[in-house]
Amino acid sequence: MDLKELTAFQTILQEGSFAKAAAKLNYAQSTITNQIQRLEKELGFQLFDRGWEAELTPAGQIYAAEVDRLIQHWHYVSDQAKAILREETGTLRIGMLEMLARQIMPEALSRFREEKPHIACQFVIGNTDLAASELRRKQLDLAICGEPPELKGLRFEPLHEEKIVFAAAKDHPLHLHGEGKLPFQELLPFPMVVGGPTCLYYLHLSRQLARFDSMPLLHSVSQISAIPGFAARPPFIGVVLASTPLSDQVKPLAVDWEEPTIPVGLLDRRDTVYPSAARERLIGIIKEVWLTEA
Template sequence: MDLKELTAFQTILQEGSFAKAAAKLNYAQSTITNQIQRLEKELGFQLFDRGWEAELTPAGQIYAAEVERLIQHWHYASDQAKAIAREETGTLRIGLLEMLARQIMPEALWRFREEKPQIACHFVIGNTDLIAGELRRKQLDFAICGEPPDLSGLRFEPLHEERIVFAAAKDHPLHQRGGGRLPFQELLPYPMVVGGPTCLYYLHLSRQLARFDSMPILHSVNQISAIPGFAARSPFIGVVLASTPLPDGVLPLAVDWEEHKIPIGLLERRDTAYPSAARKRLIGIIKEVWFNEA
Protein backbone atom coordinates (compact mmCIF):
# COMPACT_ATOMS: atom_id res chain seq x y z
CA MET A 1 0.00 0.00 0.00
CA ASP A 2 1.08 3.60 -0.47
CA LEU A 3 0.02 6.97 0.91
CA LYS A 4 -2.20 7.74 -2.10
CA GLU A 5 -4.28 4.63 -1.46
CA LEU A 6 -4.66 5.45 2.24
CA THR A 7 -5.55 9.07 1.42
CA ALA A 8 -8.15 7.93 -1.12
CA PHE A 9 -9.71 5.63 1.49
CA GLN A 10 -9.77 8.37 4.13
CA THR A 11 -11.28 10.89 1.70
CA ILE A 12 -14.08 8.48 0.75
CA LEU A 13 -14.91 8.17 4.45
CA GLN A 14 -14.95 11.95 4.85
CA GLU A 15 -16.96 12.71 1.69
CA GLY A 16 -19.33 9.74 1.78
CA SER A 17 -18.92 8.49 -1.78
CA PHE A 18 -16.33 7.54 -4.39
CA ALA A 19 -17.52 10.32 -6.72
CA LYS A 20 -17.22 13.08 -4.11
CA ALA A 21 -13.79 11.79 -3.03
CA ALA A 22 -12.61 11.84 -6.64
CA ALA A 23 -13.83 15.41 -7.06
CA LYS A 24 -12.08 16.56 -3.88
CA LEU A 25 -8.79 14.90 -4.84
CA ASN A 26 -9.14 16.04 -8.47
CA TYR A 27 -9.00 12.44 -9.74
CA ALA A 28 -11.14 10.54 -12.18
CA GLN A 29 -13.56 8.27 -10.30
CA SER A 30 -11.94 5.26 -11.97
CA THR A 31 -8.62 6.26 -10.37
CA ILE A 32 -10.18 6.22 -6.90
CA THR A 33 -11.83 2.87 -7.63
CA ASN A 34 -8.52 1.38 -8.81
CA GLN A 35 -6.70 2.66 -5.72
CA ILE A 36 -9.26 1.06 -3.40
CA GLN A 37 -9.15 -2.18 -5.35
CA ARG A 38 -5.33 -2.29 -5.01
CA LEU A 39 -5.63 -1.57 -1.29
CA GLU A 40 -8.21 -4.32 -0.82
CA LYS A 41 -6.00 -6.76 -2.73
CA GLU A 42 -3.03 -5.98 -0.49
CA LEU A 43 -5.15 -6.25 2.68
CA GLY A 44 -6.89 -9.42 1.62
CA PHE A 45 -10.44 -8.29 2.40
CA GLN A 46 -13.12 -6.00 0.97
CA LEU A 47 -13.40 -2.53 2.48
CA PHE A 48 -16.67 -1.31 0.92
CA ASP A 49 -20.00 -2.81 -0.05
CA ARG A 50 -20.24 -1.55 -3.62
CA GLY A 51 -23.15 0.77 -4.28
CA TRP A 52 -24.06 4.41 -4.74
CA GLU A 53 -22.86 5.29 -1.25
CA ALA A 54 -19.58 4.20 0.35
CA GLU A 55 -20.81 1.69 2.95
CA LEU A 56 -18.03 0.03 4.91
CA THR A 57 -17.94 -3.73 5.40
CA PRO A 58 -17.44 -4.93 9.02
CA ALA A 59 -13.75 -5.47 8.24
CA GLY A 60 -13.61 -2.03 6.64
CA GLN A 61 -15.00 -0.43 9.80
CA ILE A 62 -12.21 -1.95 11.87
CA TYR A 63 -9.58 -0.84 9.37
CA ALA A 64 -11.02 2.69 9.14
CA ALA A 65 -10.32 3.27 12.83
CA GLU A 66 -6.61 2.79 12.17
CA VAL A 67 -6.21 4.79 8.95
CA GLU A 68 -5.80 8.23 10.58
CA ARG A 69 -2.98 6.87 12.74
CA LEU A 70 -1.37 5.19 9.72
CA ILE A 71 -1.42 8.41 7.70
CA GLN A 72 -0.03 10.41 10.62
CA HIS A 73 2.76 7.88 11.03
CA TRP A 74 3.52 8.05 7.30
CA HIS A 75 3.88 11.85 7.48
CA TYR A 76 5.91 11.56 10.68
CA ALA A 77 8.36 9.12 9.08
CA SER A 78 8.69 11.41 6.07
CA ASP A 79 9.26 14.40 8.31
CA GLN A 80 11.93 12.58 10.27
CA ALA A 81 13.72 11.73 7.03
CA LYS A 82 13.70 15.40 6.05
CA ALA A 83 15.01 16.36 9.46
CA ILE A 84 17.94 13.97 9.09
CA ALA A 85 18.76 15.49 5.72
CA ARG A 86 18.36 19.05 7.14
CA GLU A 87 16.07 19.92 4.27
CA GLU A 88 12.97 20.85 6.29
CA THR A 89 10.40 23.01 4.56
CA GLY A 90 6.78 23.86 5.17
CA THR A 91 4.56 25.97 7.40
CA LEU A 92 3.55 25.70 11.05
CA ARG A 93 0.24 27.28 12.11
CA ILE A 94 0.18 28.45 15.72
CA GLY A 95 -2.63 29.99 17.76
CA LEU A 96 -1.63 32.58 20.36
CA LEU A 97 -3.06 34.90 22.94
CA GLU A 98 -2.21 38.52 22.24
CA MET A 99 0.09 38.93 25.23
CA LEU A 100 2.17 35.92 24.11
CA ALA A 101 2.51 37.30 20.60
CA ARG A 102 3.98 40.43 22.12
CA GLN A 103 6.11 39.01 24.93
CA ILE A 104 7.26 35.49 24.06
CA MET A 105 7.00 34.77 20.36
CA PRO A 106 9.40 37.35 18.87
CA GLU A 107 12.32 35.79 20.77
CA ALA A 108 11.05 32.23 20.21
CA LEU A 109 10.65 32.81 16.46
CA TRP A 110 14.15 34.29 16.21
CA ARG A 111 15.65 31.21 17.90
CA PHE A 112 13.54 28.83 15.82
CA ARG A 113 14.65 30.48 12.57
CA GLU A 114 18.29 30.01 13.57
CA GLU A 115 17.71 26.25 13.63
CA LYS A 116 15.08 25.78 10.93
CA PRO A 117 15.29 28.66 8.45
CA GLN A 118 13.10 26.96 5.81
CA ILE A 119 10.06 26.53 8.07
CA ALA A 120 7.55 29.40 7.87
CA CYS A 121 5.26 30.21 10.81
CA HIS A 122 1.71 31.51 10.52
CA PHE A 123 0.36 32.99 13.77
CA VAL A 124 -3.34 33.37 14.55
CA ILE A 125 -3.94 35.83 17.40
CA GLY A 126 -7.20 35.57 19.32
CA ASN A 127 -8.88 34.58 22.55
CA THR A 128 -8.97 31.03 23.87
CA ASP A 129 -12.44 30.31 22.51
CA LEU A 130 -11.49 31.29 18.95
CA ILE A 131 -8.16 29.45 19.09
CA ALA A 132 -9.70 26.21 20.43
CA GLY A 133 -12.26 26.30 17.63
CA GLU A 134 -9.57 26.72 14.97
CA LEU A 135 -7.59 23.87 16.51
CA ARG A 136 -10.61 21.54 16.42
CA ARG A 137 -11.17 22.45 12.75
CA LYS A 138 -7.53 21.49 12.10
CA GLN A 139 -6.67 25.01 11.01
CA LEU A 140 -3.85 25.12 13.59
CA ASP A 141 -1.02 22.72 14.45
CA PHE A 142 -1.01 23.74 18.12
CA ALA A 143 -1.77 26.72 20.34
CA ILE A 144 -0.54 28.53 23.44
CA CYS A 145 -3.63 29.87 25.17
CA GLY A 146 -5.92 29.45 28.15
CA GLU A 147 -7.68 26.25 29.15
CA PRO A 148 -11.03 26.10 27.31
CA PRO A 149 -14.08 24.94 29.32
CA ASP A 150 -14.68 22.12 26.83
CA LEU A 151 -11.55 19.97 26.40
CA SER A 152 -13.17 17.19 24.39
CA GLY A 153 -10.71 16.07 21.72
CA LEU A 154 -8.02 18.38 23.10
CA ARG A 155 -5.08 18.08 25.48
CA PHE A 156 -3.95 20.99 27.71
CA GLU A 157 -0.54 21.31 29.39
CA PRO A 158 -0.38 24.21 31.90
CA LEU A 159 2.76 26.35 31.64
CA HIS A 160 1.90 29.57 33.46
CA GLU A 161 -0.75 31.27 35.58
CA GLU A 162 -2.24 34.70 34.92
CA ARG A 163 -3.83 37.04 37.45
CA ILE A 164 -6.75 39.41 37.00
CA VAL A 165 -5.91 43.06 37.65
CA PHE A 166 -8.21 46.06 38.15
CA ALA A 167 -6.68 49.31 36.86
CA ALA A 168 -7.76 52.94 36.84
CA ALA A 169 -6.42 56.41 36.11
CA LYS A 170 -4.22 57.78 38.88
CA ASP A 171 -6.77 60.56 39.51
CA HIS A 172 -9.59 58.03 39.96
CA PRO A 173 -11.45 58.46 43.30
CA LEU A 174 -10.43 54.96 44.39
CA HIS A 175 -6.74 55.85 44.07
CA GLN A 176 -7.36 58.94 46.17
CA ARG A 177 -9.10 56.98 48.89
CA GLY A 178 -5.90 55.98 50.71
CA GLY A 179 -5.65 53.22 53.26
CA GLY A 180 -5.15 49.52 52.57
CA ARG A 181 -6.70 47.16 50.06
CA LEU A 182 -10.10 48.05 48.64
CA PRO A 183 -13.09 45.83 49.45
CA PHE A 184 -14.42 44.52 46.13
CA GLN A 185 -17.82 46.11 46.66
CA GLU A 186 -16.26 49.59 46.52
CA LEU A 187 -15.60 49.02 42.80
CA LEU A 188 -19.27 48.39 42.00
CA PRO A 189 -20.45 52.03 41.65
CA TYR A 190 -17.96 52.64 38.84
CA PRO A 191 -18.30 51.52 35.20
CA MET A 192 -15.98 48.66 34.23
CA VAL A 193 -14.39 47.94 30.88
CA VAL A 194 -13.95 44.18 30.49
CA GLY A 195 -13.13 41.56 27.87
CA GLY A 196 -15.93 39.82 25.97
CA PRO A 197 -17.86 36.78 27.28
CA THR A 198 -15.31 34.38 25.76
CA CYS A 199 -12.41 36.15 27.48
CA LEU A 200 -10.17 34.15 29.83
CA TYR A 201 -11.30 35.82 33.01
CA TYR A 202 -14.92 36.65 32.20
CA LEU A 203 -16.40 33.62 33.98
CA HIS A 204 -14.39 34.28 37.16
CA LEU A 205 -15.37 37.95 37.22
CA SER A 206 -19.04 37.14 36.56
CA ARG A 207 -19.12 34.72 39.50
CA GLN A 208 -17.65 37.38 41.77
CA LEU A 209 -20.15 40.03 40.62
CA ALA A 210 -23.06 37.62 41.10
CA ARG A 211 -22.49 37.67 44.87
CA PHE A 212 -23.60 41.29 45.20
CA ASP A 213 -27.01 42.93 44.93
CA SER A 214 -25.76 45.76 42.71
CA MET A 215 -23.88 45.43 39.43
CA PRO A 216 -21.55 47.91 37.75
CA ILE A 217 -22.19 48.98 34.17
CA LEU A 218 -20.03 46.65 32.06
CA HIS A 219 -18.57 47.80 28.75
CA SER A 220 -16.98 44.94 26.78
CA VAL A 221 -13.96 45.07 24.47
CA ASN A 222 -12.85 41.94 22.62
CA GLN A 223 -9.18 42.97 22.70
CA ILE A 224 -7.74 43.11 26.22
CA SER A 225 -4.77 45.25 25.20
CA ALA A 226 -7.20 48.08 24.32
CA ILE A 227 -8.82 48.16 27.78
CA PRO A 228 -6.12 50.27 29.56
CA GLY A 229 -6.81 53.06 27.07
CA PHE A 230 -10.40 53.24 28.31
CA ALA A 231 -9.24 53.07 31.93
CA ALA A 232 -7.09 56.16 31.38
CA ARG A 233 -10.26 58.23 31.65
CA SER A 234 -11.88 58.38 35.09
CA PRO A 235 -14.28 56.98 36.32
CA PHE A 236 -13.73 53.80 34.26
CA ILE A 237 -12.09 50.76 35.81
CA GLY A 238 -10.29 48.43 33.40
CA VAL A 239 -10.23 44.70 34.10
CA VAL A 240 -7.15 43.16 32.48
CA LEU A 241 -4.59 40.40 32.92
CA ALA A 242 -1.43 41.09 34.89
CA SER A 243 0.68 40.77 31.73
CA THR A 244 -1.22 43.60 30.01
CA PRO A 245 0.96 46.74 29.76
CA LEU A 246 -0.55 49.78 31.46
CA PRO A 247 0.09 53.24 29.95
CA ASP A 248 1.44 56.15 31.96
CA GLY A 249 -1.19 57.49 34.29
CA VAL A 250 -3.01 54.14 34.69
CA LEU A 251 -2.23 52.22 37.87
CA PRO A 252 -3.42 48.88 39.31
CA LEU A 253 -5.86 48.99 42.21
CA ALA A 254 -5.14 46.92 45.32
CA VAL A 255 -8.42 45.00 45.66
CA ASP A 256 -9.41 42.53 48.36
CA TRP A 257 -11.35 39.83 46.52
CA GLU A 258 -11.39 36.10 45.84
CA GLU A 259 -8.66 36.18 43.24
CA HIS A 260 -8.52 33.44 40.60
CA LYS A 261 -5.41 32.23 38.81
CA ILE A 262 -5.95 31.53 35.13
CA PRO A 263 -3.85 28.72 33.60
CA ILE A 264 -2.10 29.39 30.28
CA GLY A 265 -0.43 26.57 28.39
CA LEU A 266 -0.02 24.30 25.40
CA LEU A 267 -3.24 23.19 23.66
CA GLU A 268 -3.14 20.34 21.12
CA ARG A 269 -5.55 17.93 19.46
CA ARG A 270 -5.58 14.45 20.94
CA ASP A 271 -5.60 12.87 17.48
CA THR A 272 -2.08 14.16 16.79
CA ALA A 273 -0.07 11.03 17.51
CA TYR A 274 3.05 11.94 15.55
CA PRO A 275 4.01 15.63 15.82
CA SER A 276 6.61 16.79 13.33
CA ALA A 277 10.19 17.41 14.41
CA ALA A 278 9.84 21.11 13.56
CA ARG A 279 6.66 21.43 15.60
CA LYS A 280 8.21 19.66 18.60
CA ARG A 281 11.26 21.93 18.42
CA LEU A 282 9.21 25.14 18.23
CA ILE A 283 7.17 24.06 21.26
CA GLY A 284 10.41 23.33 23.11
CA ILE A 285 11.83 26.77 22.25
CA ILE A 286 8.62 28.50 23.37
CA LYS A 287 8.86 26.73 26.73
CA GLU A 288 12.55 27.67 27.08
CA VAL A 289 11.86 31.35 26.37
CA TRP A 290 8.81 31.39 28.63
CA PHE A 291 10.60 29.88 31.64
CA ASN A 292 13.60 32.17 31.10
CA GLU A 293 11.25 35.16 31.06
CA ALA A 294 9.67 33.93 34.29
Protein backbone atom coordinates in the same frame (compact mmCIF):
# COMPACT_ATOMS: atom_id res chain seq x y z
CA MET B 1 -0.56 0.25 -0.77
CA ASP B 2 0.46 3.87 -1.29
CA LEU B 3 -0.49 7.22 0.22
CA LYS B 4 -2.94 8.04 -2.58
CA GLU B 5 -4.99 4.93 -1.77
CA LEU B 6 -5.08 5.78 1.94
CA THR B 7 -5.99 9.39 1.17
CA ALA B 8 -8.79 8.26 -1.15
CA PHE B 9 -10.19 6.02 1.60
CA GLN B 10 -9.95 8.81 4.20
CA THR B 11 -11.65 11.31 1.89
CA ILE B 12 -14.56 8.94 1.21
CA LEU B 13 -15.08 8.69 4.96
CA GLN B 14 -14.97 12.47 5.34
CA GLU B 15 -17.20 13.29 2.36
CA GLY B 16 -19.65 10.39 2.69
CA SER B 17 -19.55 9.07 -0.87
CA PHE B 18 -17.22 8.02 -3.69
CA ALA B 19 -18.56 10.81 -5.92
CA LYS B 20 -17.96 13.58 -3.38
CA ALA B 21 -14.50 12.22 -2.59
CA ALA B 22 -13.63 12.24 -6.30
CA ALA B 23 -14.77 15.86 -6.58
CA LYS B 24 -12.78 16.84 -3.48
CA LEU B 25 -9.59 15.26 -4.83
CA ASN B 26 -10.21 16.37 -8.44
CA TYR B 27 -10.26 12.75 -9.64
CA ALA B 28 -12.64 10.89 -11.88
CA GLN B 29 -14.93 8.66 -9.84
CA SER B 30 -13.47 5.64 -11.61
CA THR B 31 -10.02 6.61 -10.29
CA ILE B 32 -11.31 6.59 -6.70
CA THR B 33 -13.03 3.25 -7.28
CA ASN B 34 -9.83 1.73 -8.71
CA GLN B 35 -7.75 3.02 -5.79
CA ILE B 36 -10.14 1.45 -3.27
CA GLN B 37 -10.17 -1.83 -5.19
CA ARG B 38 -6.34 -1.93 -5.18
CA LEU B 39 -6.31 -1.16 -1.45
CA GLU B 40 -8.83 -3.94 -0.76
CA LYS B 41 -6.78 -6.38 -2.84
CA GLU B 42 -3.61 -5.55 -0.91
CA LEU B 43 -5.40 -5.79 2.46
CA GLY B 44 -7.17 -9.02 1.58
CA PHE B 45 -10.62 -7.89 2.69
CA GLN B 46 -13.46 -5.70 1.45
CA LEU B 47 -13.76 -2.18 2.90
CA PHE B 48 -17.17 -1.15 1.53
CA ASP B 49 -20.43 -3.01 0.92
CA ARG B 50 -20.96 -2.66 -2.79
CA GLY B 51 -24.74 -2.33 -2.34
CA TRP B 52 -24.20 1.05 -0.68
CA GLU B 53 -22.27 4.09 -1.90
CA ALA B 54 -19.97 4.33 1.12
CA GLU B 55 -21.22 1.80 3.69
CA LEU B 56 -18.30 0.25 5.55
CA THR B 57 -18.04 -3.48 6.16
CA PRO B 58 -17.24 -4.57 9.74
CA ALA B 59 -13.59 -5.01 8.70
CA GLY B 60 -13.72 -1.61 7.00
CA GLN B 61 -14.93 0.01 10.23
CA ILE B 62 -11.90 -1.33 12.09
CA TYR B 63 -9.56 -0.11 9.36
CA ALA B 64 -11.28 3.30 9.23
CA ALA B 65 -10.56 3.85 12.92
CA GLU B 66 -6.82 3.65 12.18
CA VAL B 67 -6.55 5.38 8.81
CA ASP B 68 -5.72 8.82 10.25
CA ARG B 69 -2.94 7.28 12.32
CA LEU B 70 -1.62 5.41 9.27
CA ILE B 71 -1.48 8.60 7.18
CA GLN B 72 0.21 10.49 10.03
CA HIS B 73 2.76 7.70 10.31
CA TRP B 74 3.34 7.76 6.54
CA HIS B 75 4.04 11.53 6.61
CA TYR B 76 6.18 11.21 9.72
CA VAL B 77 8.44 8.54 8.23
CA SER B 78 8.68 10.49 4.97
CA ASP B 79 9.56 13.73 6.78
CA GLN B 80 12.18 12.00 8.89
CA ALA B 81 13.80 10.50 5.80
CA LYS B 82 13.79 13.84 3.96
CA ALA B 83 15.31 15.61 6.96
CA ILE B 84 18.37 13.37 6.70
CA LEU B 85 18.92 14.36 3.09
CA ARG B 86 18.31 18.12 3.34
CA GLU B 87 17.56 20.93 5.72
CA GLU B 88 14.04 21.01 7.13
CA THR B 89 11.56 23.28 5.41
CA GLY B 90 7.89 23.95 5.93
CA THR B 91 5.43 26.03 7.93
CA LEU B 92 4.18 25.84 11.51
CA ARG B 93 0.83 27.42 12.40
CA ILE B 94 0.63 28.59 16.02
CA GLY B 95 -2.34 30.16 17.79
CA MET B 96 -1.68 32.38 20.79
CA LEU B 97 -2.99 35.00 23.15
CA GLU B 98 -2.08 38.59 22.37
CA MET B 99 0.02 38.99 25.54
CA LEU B 100 2.25 36.06 24.48
CA ALA B 101 2.75 37.55 21.03
CA ARG B 102 4.23 40.57 22.79
CA GLN B 103 6.19 38.92 25.61
CA ILE B 104 7.28 35.40 24.70
CA MET B 105 7.19 34.79 20.99
CA PRO B 106 9.60 37.44 19.64
CA GLU B 107 12.45 35.93 21.65
CA ALA B 108 11.28 32.35 21.00
CA LEU B 109 11.06 32.97 17.24
CA SER B 110 14.53 34.52 17.20
CA ARG B 111 16.04 31.43 18.87
CA PHE B 112 14.01 29.06 16.70
CA ARG B 113 15.21 30.74 13.51
CA GLU B 114 18.83 30.16 14.51
CA GLU B 115 18.19 26.41 14.61
CA LYS B 116 15.53 26.06 11.90
CA PRO B 117 16.17 28.89 9.40
CA HIS B 118 13.96 27.39 6.70
CA ILE B 119 10.84 26.78 8.81
CA ALA B 120 8.26 29.57 8.49
CA CYS B 121 5.88 30.36 11.37
CA GLN B 122 2.34 31.67 10.99
CA PHE B 123 0.98 33.20 14.21
CA VAL B 124 -2.77 33.50 14.70
CA ILE B 125 -3.59 35.96 17.49
CA GLY B 126 -6.86 35.35 19.31
CA ASN B 127 -8.46 34.12 22.51
CA THR B 128 -8.61 30.61 23.94
CA ASP B 129 -11.97 29.86 22.35
CA LEU B 130 -10.61 30.63 18.87
CA ALA B 131 -7.45 28.60 19.45
CA ALA B 132 -9.41 25.52 20.58
CA SER B 133 -11.77 25.79 17.62
CA GLU B 134 -8.95 26.14 15.07
CA LEU B 135 -7.06 23.21 16.60
CA ARG B 136 -10.10 20.95 16.30
CA ARG B 137 -10.47 22.02 12.67
CA LYS B 138 -6.77 21.16 12.17
CA GLN B 139 -6.04 24.73 11.10
CA LEU B 140 -3.32 25.04 13.77
CA ASP B 141 -0.37 22.83 14.71
CA LEU B 142 -0.24 24.15 18.26
CA ALA B 143 -1.75 26.84 20.50
CA ILE B 144 -0.44 28.74 23.52
CA CYS B 145 -3.46 29.94 25.44
CA GLY B 146 -5.69 29.33 28.45
CA GLU B 147 -7.38 26.07 29.34
CA PRO B 148 -10.71 25.85 27.48
CA PRO B 149 -13.81 24.74 29.43
CA GLU B 150 -14.25 21.79 27.05
CA LEU B 151 -11.13 19.69 26.41
CA LYS B 152 -12.68 16.96 24.25
CA GLY B 153 -10.08 15.89 21.69
CA LEU B 154 -7.49 18.27 23.15
CA ARG B 155 -4.77 18.16 25.81
CA PHE B 156 -3.52 21.07 27.90
CA GLU B 157 -0.14 21.52 29.61
CA PRO B 158 -0.13 24.48 32.04
CA LEU B 159 3.02 26.60 32.08
CA HIS B 160 2.02 29.82 33.80
CA GLU B 161 -0.62 31.31 36.11
CA GLU B 162 -2.26 34.61 35.13
CA LYS B 163 -4.16 36.97 37.45
CA ILE B 164 -6.97 39.44 36.86
CA VAL B 165 -6.18 43.11 37.53
CA PHE B 166 -8.53 46.07 37.93
CA ALA B 167 -6.97 49.31 36.69
CA ALA B 168 -8.10 52.92 36.53
CA ALA B 169 -6.77 56.40 35.75
CA LYS B 170 -4.51 57.89 38.40
CA ASP B 171 -7.13 60.56 39.14
CA HIS B 172 -9.98 58.03 39.47
CA PRO B 173 -11.94 58.45 42.75
CA LEU B 174 -11.13 54.88 43.80
CA HIS B 175 -7.42 55.71 44.01
CA LEU B 176 -8.30 58.08 46.84
CA HIS B 177 -9.50 55.20 49.01
CA GLY B 178 -6.48 55.43 51.30
CA GLU B 179 -4.55 52.60 52.91
CA GLY B 180 -5.49 48.95 52.49
CA LYS B 181 -7.45 47.14 49.81
CA LEU B 182 -10.74 48.26 48.32
CA PRO B 183 -13.78 46.10 49.14
CA PHE B 184 -14.91 44.58 45.85
CA GLN B 185 -18.41 46.08 46.10
CA GLU B 186 -16.94 49.60 45.87
CA LEU B 187 -16.10 48.87 42.23
CA LEU B 188 -19.69 48.12 41.28
CA PRO B 189 -21.02 51.69 40.79
CA PHE B 190 -18.40 52.34 38.10
CA PRO B 191 -18.59 51.17 34.46
CA MET B 192 -16.10 48.44 33.58
CA VAL B 193 -14.35 47.74 30.28
CA VAL B 194 -13.72 44.00 29.90
CA GLY B 195 -12.73 41.43 27.29
CA GLY B 196 -15.39 39.60 25.29
CA PRO B 197 -17.41 36.65 26.65
CA THR B 198 -14.88 34.14 25.27
CA CYS B 199 -11.88 35.88 26.85
CA LEU B 200 -9.62 34.02 29.24
CA TYR B 201 -10.89 35.62 32.43
CA TYR B 202 -14.52 36.45 31.60
CA LEU B 203 -16.08 33.45 33.37
CA HIS B 204 -14.08 34.09 36.54
CA LEU B 205 -15.17 37.71 36.63
CA SER B 206 -18.79 36.79 35.91
CA ARG B 207 -18.87 34.40 38.87
CA GLN B 208 -17.57 37.13 41.17
CA LEU B 209 -20.10 39.69 39.93
CA ALA B 210 -22.96 37.20 40.33
CA ARG B 211 -22.49 37.26 44.12
CA PHE B 212 -23.77 40.84 44.38
CA ASP B 213 -27.23 42.36 44.02
CA SER B 214 -26.04 45.15 41.72
CA MET B 215 -23.99 44.84 38.55
CA PRO B 216 -21.67 47.38 36.95
CA LEU B 217 -22.30 48.41 33.37
CA LEU B 218 -19.98 46.23 31.27
CA HIS B 219 -18.43 47.39 28.00
CA SER B 220 -16.63 44.63 26.05
CA VAL B 221 -13.53 44.96 23.88
CA SER B 222 -12.22 42.05 21.82
CA GLN B 223 -8.55 43.01 22.35
CA ILE B 224 -7.45 43.16 25.97
CA SER B 225 -4.45 45.35 25.06
CA ALA B 226 -6.89 48.13 24.10
CA ILE B 227 -8.59 48.21 27.52
CA PRO B 228 -5.99 50.41 29.33
CA GLY B 229 -6.76 53.17 26.81
CA PHE B 230 -10.38 53.19 27.96
CA ALA B 231 -9.36 52.97 31.61
CA ALA B 232 -7.35 56.18 31.23
CA ARG B 233 -10.66 58.09 31.16
CA PRO B 234 -12.55 58.21 34.49
CA PRO B 235 -14.94 56.82 35.59
CA PHE B 236 -14.10 53.64 33.65
CA ILE B 237 -12.37 50.69 35.32
CA GLY B 238 -10.38 48.40 33.03
CA VAL B 239 -10.32 44.68 33.76
CA VAL B 240 -7.16 43.15 32.30
CA LEU B 241 -4.62 40.40 32.92
CA ALA B 242 -1.57 41.08 35.05
CA SER B 243 0.67 40.77 31.98
CA THR B 244 -1.20 43.54 30.11
CA PRO B 245 0.98 46.67 29.74
CA LEU B 246 -0.55 49.76 31.36
CA SER B 247 0.06 53.33 30.24
CA ASP B 248 1.57 55.99 32.51
CA GLN B 249 -1.92 57.42 33.08
CA VAL B 250 -3.30 54.14 34.48
CA LYS B 251 -2.39 52.15 37.56
CA PRO B 252 -3.77 48.98 39.21
CA LEU B 253 -6.34 49.12 41.99
CA ALA B 254 -5.68 47.14 45.16
CA VAL B 255 -8.91 45.14 45.51
CA ASP B 256 -9.95 42.73 48.25
CA TRP B 257 -11.55 39.75 46.50
CA GLU B 258 -11.11 36.04 45.91
CA GLU B 259 -8.55 36.54 43.20
CA PRO B 260 -8.50 33.51 40.86
CA THR B 261 -5.46 32.28 39.00
CA ILE B 262 -5.90 31.37 35.37
CA PRO B 263 -3.66 28.67 33.84
CA VAL B 264 -1.97 29.46 30.53
CA GLY B 265 -0.03 26.87 28.59
CA LEU B 266 0.25 24.60 25.56
CA LEU B 267 -2.92 23.34 23.89
CA ASP B 268 -2.65 20.47 21.43
CA ARG B 269 -4.78 17.85 19.68
CA ARG B 270 -4.79 14.40 21.22
CA ASP B 271 -4.55 12.80 17.78
CA THR B 272 -1.11 14.34 17.15
CA VAL B 273 0.74 11.05 17.37
CA TYR B 274 3.76 11.88 15.19
CA PRO B 275 4.71 15.53 15.77
CA SER B 276 7.40 17.03 13.56
CA ALA B 277 10.86 17.59 15.00
CA ALA B 278 10.59 21.32 14.20
CA ARG B 279 7.32 21.61 16.11
CA GLU B 280 8.75 19.83 19.14
CA ARG B 281 11.84 22.05 19.10
CA LEU B 282 9.69 25.20 18.97
CA ILE B 283 7.75 23.95 22.00
CA GLY B 284 11.03 23.37 23.84
CA ILE B 285 12.23 26.90 23.04
CA ILE B 286 8.92 28.43 24.16
CA LYS B 287 9.26 26.65 27.51
CA GLU B 288 12.86 27.86 27.88
CA VAL B 289 11.89 31.46 27.18
CA TRP B 290 8.90 31.23 29.49
CA LEU B 291 11.10 30.12 32.37
CA THR B 292 13.48 33.00 31.68
CA GLU B 293 10.69 35.56 31.51
CA ALA B 294 8.83 34.24 34.58
